[in-house]
Amino acid sequence: MERIDVAIVGGGVTGLASARAIAARGLSVCVLERHPRPGQDTSTHNSGVIHAGIYYPAGTLKARLCVEGRDLMYAFCVAHGVPHARSGKLVVAHDDGEIAQLEALQRRGTDNGVAGLTLVDRAFIEAKEPSVNTRVALWSPDSGIVNAEEYVKALLRTGAAEGAIFLPGTKLLGADRHPEGIALRTERETILARIVVNAAGLYADEVSKMLGGEAFTIYPCRGEYAEFTPAKRCLVNGLVYPLPHASGHGLGVHLVRTTGGQVWIGPTIRYQEQKDDYESDREPLESFAASARRLIDGVTIDDLRLSGSGIRAKLHPPSESFADFLIRRDRQNPAVIQASGIDSPGLTSSLAVGNLVRDLVAESLDVAP
Numbered sequence: 001m002e003r004i005d006v007a008i009v010g011g012g013v014t015g016l017a018s019a020r021a022i023a024a025r026g027l028s029v030c031v032l033e034r035h036p037r038p039g040q041d042t043s044t045h046n047s048g049v050i051h052a053g054i055y056y057p058a059g060t061l062k063a064r065l066c067v068e069g070r071d072l073m074y075a076f077c078v079a080h081g082v083p084h085a086r087s088g089k090l091v092v093a094h095d096d097g098e099i100a101q102l103e104a105l106q107r108r109g110t111d112n113g114v115a116g117l118t119l120v121d122r123a124f125i126e127a128k129e130p131s132v133n134t135r136v137a138l139w140s141p142d143s144g145i146v147n148a149e150e151y152v153k154a155l156l157r158t159g160a161a162e163g164a165i166f167l168p169g170t171k172l173l174g175a176d177r178h179p180e181g182i183a184l185r186t187e188r189e190t191i192l193a194r195i196v197v198n199a200a201g202l203y204a205d206e207v208s209k210m211l212g213g214e215a216f217t218i219y220p221c222r223g224e225y226a227e228f229t230p231a232k233r234c235l236v237n238g239l240v241y242p243l244p245h246a247s248g249h250g251l252g253v254h255l256v257r258t259t260g261g262q263v264w265i266g267p268t269i270r271y272q273e274q275k276d277d278y279e280s281d282r283e284p285l286e287s288f289a290a291s292a293r294r295l296i297d298g299v300t301i302d303d304l305r306l307s308g309s310g311i312r313a314k315l316h317p318p319s320e321s322f323a324d325f326l327i328r329r330d331r332q333n334p335a336v337i338q339a340s341g342i343d344s345p346g347l348t349s350s351l352a353v354g355n356l357v358r359d360l361v362a363e364s365l366d367v368a369p
C-alpha cells in the first residue's frame, strides 16, 4: 500500500490548485484523476471569465474567494505565461428601470471589495463596444479572460515542480477507514492517505459517500454556447453581460471575446439528470440569436454557429437560487476535507480555494499553516 500525507480526488482546477499549495507547504500529495488528462470536465468547459467578484452575497466564500482568487490569478498568469487579459466588462441596462438594478449591483460589488465599479454613459460604451445597443452600463475594470486549458496546464506544471504527484487515469473506486487515515481503492493500487480532499466536481456527492463523508447532492446544470462566425467577431471587443437572472440562476447569457479571438455567446441554463450529457437536445441557434439581439441589434442565426457546453456542479436544486462553495473539514469523517459544490466563480477562485484547502489540511494534521 502506497502512503501519502494528502490525496486529492479530482484533477480539475480545484484539485490542482490545492495540490500545488499543499506541496509548497512541504506535505506529500497526490491527485487522483479518472481521465487521462487534467481538467477535462468543467475546468475546461466554461466561459473562461476572470470574475471581479461583483455578484455574490456579502460574507459568503464565493464573495471572498472570488476577489482573492482573481488577484492571485492575474499574478499567476503573468508569472507563468498563461494567456489572459484584464479586458474589463460591461453589464448593460436595457431600459431606465434596469438602471436601479445596475446601481444595486454596483453597491453589492463595492461591498465585496471590488474597486472601480462605475456607471457609464453612451460615449464610454461606444468607445469600448460600439455595437452594443444601450445607453447605460456598469463598467467593471477588473473583470477579464483567461485561457482555461493553458491555466490547467500551468497549475499541473507548477504543482509538479513543488513535488505534487498527478495520477491520470486513476478513478477512485472505493475507500475504507483506516487507523491512520483512509485507504483509497483504485484499479491499480491502494493508497493510504492521512487526509483526503474531495475535489471531484460533478461527482463530489458520490465521492463523499465513498469516503464516509457528509451527505449532499450535486445537481448537474448544463450551460450551452454558440459562437459568432469569423466575419462577425468584430462586433465584440471584450465582455458584455446583461443583468443577472432575477431567479438567481446565473449571470445571464453573455458575450465573451476569448483569448483566442473567438466570440462566444452563452451559457444557457438547464438542470438535467445526467452528469456527462453535453450534447443531447441542444438549444436551437435562434434562442442564442434572440439573446444576442438583447445586446447587439440585428444578430441572426446566419451570424452564429453552435459551440461547446459545460455542466455546472450545483449544490442547490432549481427551486432554490443560491448555495455557497462547500469548503470545510468534513463533519462526518475527520480525515476528509470537502472542496465541493464549486460552481461559478470556481475557475476565478481556484488559487484562493487551494490556499484555503491547504490551511484546512494543516489544521487537520495539526501542523502550522
Ligand SMILES: Cc1cc2nc3c(=O)[nH]c(=O)nc-3n(C[C@H](O)[C@H](O)[C@H](O)COP(=O)(O)OP(=O)(O)OC[C@H]3O[C@@H](n4cnc5c(N)ncnc54)[C@H](O)[C@@H]3O)c2cc1C
Pocket (backbone or CB within 6 Å): 009, 010, 011, 012, 013, 014, 015, 032, 033, 034, 035, 038, 039, 040, 041, 042, 043, 044, 045, 046, 047, 048, 049, 050, 051, 170, 171, 172, 173, 199, 200, 201, 202, 203, 204, 207, 222, 223, 224, 267, 309, 310, 311, 312, 313, 342, 343, 344, 345, 346, 347, 348, 349
Ligand atoms: C457553463 C459554465 C461556465 C462557467 N464559467 C465560469 C467563468 O467564466 N468563470 C469562473 O470563474 N467559473 C466559471 N465556471 C465554473 C468553473 O468552471 C468551475 O467552478 C470549476 O471548473 C470547477 O473546477 P473543479 O476542479 O471543482 O471541477 P472539475 O473541473 O469538474 O474537476 C473535477 C474532477 O474530478 C474528477 N473525478 C470525479 N470523480 C472522480 C473519481 N471517482 N476518481 C477520480 N477523479 C474523479 C473529474 O474527472 C474531474 O476532472 C463555469 C462553469 C460552467 C459549467
